[in-house]
Amino acid sequence: MGIVNVTPDSFSDGGLHFSLDNAVRHAEHLVAEGADIIDVGGESTRPGALAVSVDEELNRVVPVIEHVTNNMDVCVSVDSSTPVVMTEAASAGAGLLNDVRALKRDGAVSAAARTGLPVCLMHMQGEPDTMQLNPTYADLLQEIDAFFSERVAVCRQHGIGELLLDPGFGFGKLPKHNLQLVNQLSTFRRHGLPLLVGVSRKSTIAKVTDDLQTGSVVGALIAAQNGAKVLRVHDVAPTVAALRVWKSITGESLDREQ
Ligand code: 9MG
Numbered sequence: 001m002g003i004v005n006v007t008p009d010s011f012s013d014g015g016l017h018f019s020l021d022n023a024v025r026h027a028e029h030l031v032a033e034g035a036d037i038i039d040v041g042g043e044s045t046r047p048g049a050l051a052v053s054v055d056e057e058l059n060r061v062v063p064v065i066e067h068v069t070n071n072m073d074v075c076v077s078v079d080s081s082t083p084v085v086m087t088e089a090a091s092a093g094a095g096l097l098n099d100v101r102a103l104k105r106d107g108a109v110s111a112a113a114r115t116g117l118p119v120c121l122m123h124m125q126g127e128p129d130t131m132q133l134n135p136t137y138a139d140l141l142q143e144i145d146a147f148f149s150e151r152v153a154v155c156r157q158h159g160i161g162e163l164l165l166d167p168g169f170g171f172g173k174l175p176k177h178n179l180q181l182v183n184q185l186s187t188f189r190r191h192g193l194p195l196l197v198g199v200s201r202k203s204t205i206a207k208v209t210d211d212l213q214t215g216s217v218v219g220a221l222i223a224a225q226n227g228a229k230v231l232r233v234h235d236v237a238p239t240v241a242a243l244r245v246w247k248s249i250t251g252e253s254l255d256r257e258q
Contacts, residue, residue: 001037001077001232002030003200006060007044023064031074033236037096038072040064040089041079045100045128045171057085062092069093077120083111090115096164098196100124100171102151109158118162120196120230121151125172135172140180141187144168148191164230166196170204178204182219185226197223198232217242 006023027038042060043052052060057080065076069092077096078089083105086097095117102121103109112119123144125135137143148165155163165188167181178199188195199205199219201212209215213235220231221242233239240254247254 001039001196001198001230002027002033002035002236003232003234004030004038004040004064005044006040006042006064008050019060020063020067024067027064027068027074028072030236031072034240035074035236037075037077037230038068039077039079039098039232040068040094041098042085043080043082047128047130047132049128054082054084057082058088061085062088065089065092065094069095081105081108083107086111086115086117090117096120098122100128100168102147103155104151109154109160113155113158113160118164119155119160120164120166121148121155122166122171122196123147123168128171131172135174135177137177140173140177141184144181145188145190148188152191152193164194164196165191166198169197169199170202175204175207178202182223182226185223185228189227194229195223195227196230196232197228199223200231200233200235213238221246 004023004027006019030038040061042057061078065078068076075095076093077098078094079098080086081099081101097112097117098120100122101124103112103119125131144167152163169178169181185195200216205215205219206212216235217238220233220239224231224243231239244254
């Protein structure tokens, strides 16, 4: 899963149109590098990021989703917690909903269910603005596991058939929590659902190494070895290369249908 952000950080000084063009070109680049999914987001989840109105979020993501789905052979996911954005993204051709708030916003579960799309449920302690102030866990794995059980049950009650689970690397966690989650990711396989992990260029990686790209690729590879089926990354080409080497050693294939 390659990342395409349509946020002010990506606007430079050229405004929204400039940013939309950039986003589409970036998506093309990621697909050429081997991405199977393009994750399009219009609202930054970094601590301190400004809140975005629903209209602004729609203006950012919908044209990009339309363009990518109409012109490229790739699944588009929308990174959003906003019910109407999920609905409009689905109409624009999105094939996956990626919600860092695990459909906890009012109306999100029903809106997601109505789209009929698969949903990635991510764990986050707190909200982006405050989540890194003092993240505390009595039992990290158990708490995230219980969170998954609760959210999966809610989604099932609403008829959502396809789910992915994501422990939320960097979302309300200290570096030691993030590293433990990648190391013990296989704990969450018991839910029988595909796992998604995003370590790419996050501050925990930066704490360990100055080489963010290599650090992110290694983190993604270890997540894959511990059971991640989807890796959310900025650097698609080196991640695909790492996965290919691993799979060739184990005699498996990276082909989509496998
Ligand atoms: C939007 N976003 C940023 N980081 C993410 C992560 O680790 N997982 C998912 N599912 N989405 C993320």
